[in-house]
Amino acid sequence: MKFYDDLYVGDSIKKVNNVKWKLRTGAGQFQIYIISLSHSSDQLDIFHCSILKQKHFNRKDLYIVGLASSKPEAWQLVGKMLADTIAAGMEGNIKGYLLKRISESEGGRI
Numbered sequence: 001m002k003f004y005d006d007l008y009v010g011d012s013i014k015k016v017n018n019v020k021w022k023l024r025t026g027a028g029q030f031q032i033y034i035i036s037l038s039h040s041s042d043q044l045d046i047f048h049c050s051i052l053k054q055k056h057f058n059r060k061d062l063y064i065v066g067l068a069s070s071k072p073e074a075w076q077l078v079g080k081m082l083a084d085t086i087a088a089g090m091e092g093n094i095k096g097y098l099l100k101r102i103s104e105s106e107g108g109r110i
Contacts, residue, residue: 001062004098005105008035008066008080010073019067023049033074035066035081043095044081046074065098 001024009016013032022029032049039061051057066081068074078094085097 001059001064004063004065004102006101007064008077010066010068010070010077012069012073013067016067023052023064026053028053031069033068033071034062034064035068035074035077037063037065037095037098043093044078046071046078063102 003020007016013019019029019032021027023032023034029049034045034047034049034052036045036047037043038045044065052059052062066074066077068077081094081098082092085092085094088097090097090100
């Protein structure tokens with residue numbers, strides 16, 4: 001599990017480092033939604049953090065780009081991502097925009 005350096009975080013999440021630690025260690029949380037880069041042809045996945053507790057879920061390849069405390073807040077964060085993507089001239093390609101930013105910050109390694 002990796003976290004985006006410029007993680008998009010909902011306004012209602014106050015202790016981001018605690019939330020990240022709990023996600024890494026598998027501690028339960030009631031109101032955390034994860035926005036991650038999709039492994040399919042979709043751009044992003046939004047899901048409740050309880051899915052991480054399922055044994056078949058591949059946590060190792062998960063790249064988290066946003067954290068929210070509700071599904072509506074997660075959609076607001078996706079809206080911010082879209083606005084940033086359009087401002088960068090990438091016409092709604094959120095996944096491509098984020099991958100480009102990740103590649104730049106990690107020196108070409110994703």
